Amino acid sequence: MNRGVTQKQYLELVPPTEEDARSSQMRILDALKEKGITASFTLPALQKLYPICDEADYNITVSLAWNGSIWQVVDLEAGDTAAEHYGYAADLGSTTVVVRLVNCSDGTVLAEESEYNRQTAYGTDILTRIFACKDKPEVLQDIRACTMETFTLLFEKLRQKTGIAPSDVLSMVVSGNTTMIHFLLGLDPFCVFSSPYAVRADRVGFLPAKEMGFPMKGCVYCVPGKSNYLGGDILSGMIATELYKKETISVFFDIGTNGELVVGNREFLLCGAGAAGPALEGGVVKTGMRAAEGAVDTVKIEDGKIQCHVIGEGKPKGICGSGIIDLLAELFLNGWINLFGTLQPERSEKIKEDPKTGEWCVEYREGLNFYQSDIAEFLRTKSAAYTMVEYMMRESGISMEDIDRFYAAGAFGKHVSKESAITIGMYPDMDRERLICAGNTSLEGAEKILLDRTRIEEIDRILEEMVYIQFGQVSDFISMMAAAQAIPHTDLERFPSVQKKLEERKQ
Structure with a gap:
């Protein structure tokens, strides 16, 4: 039985006769009913009944899309094209958008592409974008147009790679934080930021793709969110990791421009969210970039020399999130920066003043510098990340020894070095086997929903069980962040493995 949000059924129907003069529409609906499928027709599909049925001698493939309550016939094709069944899974990130093209007939991933979110023209951080369109509906529509432009670019990249156009795709599942979904739908997002934080819509469900401006034949499903700062990307993460089904306690931490955290198991789910900053995705680092070619x-520092690996093995163009984490860890372990992240020029000739700005920086590759202000920006991000985990552990009364799995999610999380992340104090110092670099769980969850719509019922259950904590309302959160801004932390005893590394280096 097909469980996805779309399906294709090949039907060999008996053409009409004087004895059986049922309409083409009813022949198809009756044949589908025999397969246990109750459906209705969309207008575009009705308009294709003739001449396709006659020309194909009623041997046709019917494309169906789920709209949240019923199957809809959205397309007809001559002959058996059931194997040509495609869908999109998308992660609508505030910095980066990723779309995956999936063969829904067998679940294989055909291609995946990513692009910077064109919304960044209105600000690298979400708040800047929110304020840019406050009381300015024309700017809101411009930001929505930027979002659609990003998707269009990705669809074209996928078409060039596979030959499959978006018009050949039936439906798409989109995961994104609450603000990103508001921008996608053209909804005013100021409510996300302002009290009482009652957002415009958080359970949008299925919407006709054509109404949204997408060229697909079926629907776009937007994964629902829990609150203003905990959106569908995190619910997708729950589906990807299945944390909510486990007996043991797990931590799910998705760190990007925002940081979202869930602690729990099948008995309880405690969650929270807060701003982290775009540094992890290269958004504000002067030579930062996505994890793409170049x-x-x-990064490693050996015998005073910086050694780098470049994606694609070609000329370096910049540095991505995993490279930044490595670089900071190596700078600290080698004494090129102190525990406050301040560059120490006497330790290496690679540390110099930029003649144009007068700012200290380290040249990690020829012509590419990492600046003191980049370090400061990144330390703010990592301190926010660590403090979210620290507070949630304190609030729940759970220690790290109680945690069976710590899922580190996020677009860069798949490739980040656990050792480097712990060294700079981004992740807790814990058993490395229990620390899972889960990667882009927002995208993985969207794909699972695309292929299995019963996951939507599980999302409803997750939303009911989640208890949300607003980090911004925690009285001592800022002071906790200040303590975590040091490398790895002002309390070095929290990081015994880092302490050990430093002692070994001294010896």
């Missing part, structure tokens, strides 16, 4: 993604 990005430095790993």
Whole structure:
């Protein structure tokens, strides 16, 4: 039985006769009913009944899309094209948008592409974009147009790679934070930021793709959110990791421009969210970039020399999130920065003043510098990340020893070094086997929903069980963040493995 949000059924129907003069429409609906499928027709599908049925001698493939309550016939094709069944899974991130093209007939991933979110023209951080369109509906529509432009670019990239156009795709599942879904739908997002934080819509469900401006034949499903700062990307993460089904306690932490955290198991789910900043995705680092060809993604310092790996093995163009984490860890372990992240020029000739700005920086590759202000920006991000985990552990009365799995999600999380992340104090110092770099769980969850619509019922259950904590209302959150801004932390005893590394380096 097909469980996805779309399906294709090949039907060999008996053409009409004087004895059986049922309409083409009813022949199809009756044949589908025999397969246990109750459906209705969309207008575009009705308009294709003739001449396709006659020309194909009633041997046709029917494309169906789920709209949240019933199957809809959205397309007809001559012959058996049931294997040509495609869908999109998308992660609508505030910095990066990723779309995956899936063969829904067998679940294989055909291609995946990513692009910077064109919304960044209105600000690298979400708040800037929210204020840019406050009481300015024309700007809101411009930001929505930027969102659609990003998707259009990705669809074209996928078409060039696979030959499959978006008009050949039936439906799409989109995961994104609450603000991103508001922008996608052209809804005023100021409510996300302002009290009482009652958002315009958080359970949008299925919407006709054509009404949204997408060229697909079926629907777009927007994964629902829990609150203003905990959106569908995190619910997708729950579906991807299945944390909510486990007996043991797990932590799910998705760190990007925002940081979202869930602690729990099948008995309880405690969640919270807060701003982290775009540094992890290269958004504000002067030579930062996405993890694409030309990005430095790993860094080592050996015998005073910086060694880098470049994605694609070609000339480096900049540095991505995993490379930044490595670079900071190596700078700290080698004494090139102190525990406050201040560059120490006497430790290396690679540390110098930029003649144009007068700012200190380290040249990690020829012509590519990482600046003191980049370090400061990144330390603010990592301190926010660590403090969210610290507070949630304190609030729940759970210690790290109680945690069976710590899922580190996020677009860069798949490739980040656990050791480097712990060294700078982004992740807790814990058993590395229990620390899972889960990668882009927002995208993984969207794909699971695309292929299995019963996951939507599970999302309803998750939403009911989640208890939300607003980090911004925690009285000592800022002071906790200040303590975590040091590398790895002002309380070094929290990071015994880092302490050990530093002692070994001294010896």
